[in-house]
Amino acid sequence: MKTENTVWHAQHVDKKQRADLKQQKPCLLWYTGLSGSGKSTIANAVDALLFERGCHSYLLDGDNVRHGLNGDLSFSDQDRIENIRRISEVAKLFLDAGLIVSTAFISPFSADRAMAKNMLEIGEFIEVYIDTPIDVCEQRDPKGLYKKARAGEIKDFTGIDSEYDVPESPTLHIKTAEYDIAQCAEQIVSYLQMHQYIK
Ligand SMILES: Nc1ncnc2c1ncn2[C@@H]1O[C@H](COP(=O)(O)OS(=O)(=O)O)[C@@H](OP(=O)(O)O)[C@H]1O
Numbered sequence: 001m002k003t004e005n006t007v008w009h010a011q012h013v014d015k016k017q018r019a020d021l022k023q024q025k026p027c028l029l030w031y032t033g034l035s036g037s038g039k040s041t042i043a044n045a046v047d048a049l050l051f052e053r054g055c056h057s058y059l060l061d062g063d064n065v066r067h068g069l070n071g072d073l074s075f076s077d078q079d080r081i082e083n084i085r086r087i088s089e090v091a092k093l094f095l096d097a098g099l100i101v102s103t104a105f106i107s108p109f110s111a112d113r114a115m116a117k118n119m120l121e122i123g124e125f126i127e128v129y130i131d132t133p134i135d136v137c138e139q140r141d142p143k144g145l146y147k148k149a150r151a152g153e154i155k156d157f158t159g160i161d162s163e164y165d166v167p168e169s170p171t172l173h174i175k176t177a178e179y180d181i182a183q184c185a186e187q188i189v190s191y192l193q194m195h196q197y198i199k
């Protein structure tokens with residue numbers, strides 16, 4: 001830490017008051033999965049359903065965040081760790097604002113996902129494993145990245161020459177090769193409703 005002479009200021013309005021105003025319980029839907037697994041697609045579908053219900057939510061998406069805040073980071077292991085650390089901190093701020101937050105990052109390392117979870121209060125972190133076999137991701141190849149990675153044009157590509165730790169006990173296990181986009185999104189929204197994060 002290079003910030004030793006700073007002092008934390010308590011704020012008058014707290015997380016619970018902000019959340020009560022919105023009639024929701026803040027939480028973080030942490031989507032993880034391979035490139036092309038469906039993280040962005042499903043997170044967007046869930047966000048749209050939440051919006052329709054009048055919930056106040058926000059989605060932080062890997063590709064978008066890497067255009068701005070994390071534009072200085074590569075896909076080395078070290079930079080992926082820093083990517084997830086920064087996202088976890090940003091997500092925590094959004095939670096403090098009382099929102100239902102979604103993050104859609106590959107987040108390949110289980111230690112980093114555990115770090116994100118440990119930064120939050122019990123019950124706030126919901127790990128959503130978007131489980132899609134790599135051959136299906138590769139067939140979809142929505143951005144043509146697998147083709148490039150196989151041709152050696154992209155190095156350190158997740159699932160090819162960079163590791164992905166499969167979540168051992170995700171809160172939600174979403175199988176996109178078995179259910180369509182709307183069904184996957186509905187599974188997640190139902191969970192939020194059943195556990196009273198939303199009405
Ligand atoms: N080498 C390599 N490996 C994996 N992905 C790559 C790579 N290079 C570029 N991309 C594109 O970057 C998106 C992944 O960014 P993330 O921030 O989610 O990755 S990570 O969590 O830091 O591992 C990923 O987006 P998604 O396909 O939406 O997952 C790719 O579009």
Ligand SMILES: Nc1ncnc2c1ncn2[C@@H]1O[C@H](COP(=O)(O)OP(=O)(O)O)[C@@H](O)[C@H]1O
Binds near residue numbers: 041
């Ligand atoms: N059941 C499903 N769930 C999510 N995406 C699906 C599903 N079936 C097909 N797809 C397609 O797979 C692709 C997933 O891409 P994307 O959401 O960008 O993945 P990621 O964000 O994990 O890289 C999209 O083209 C989407 O239309």
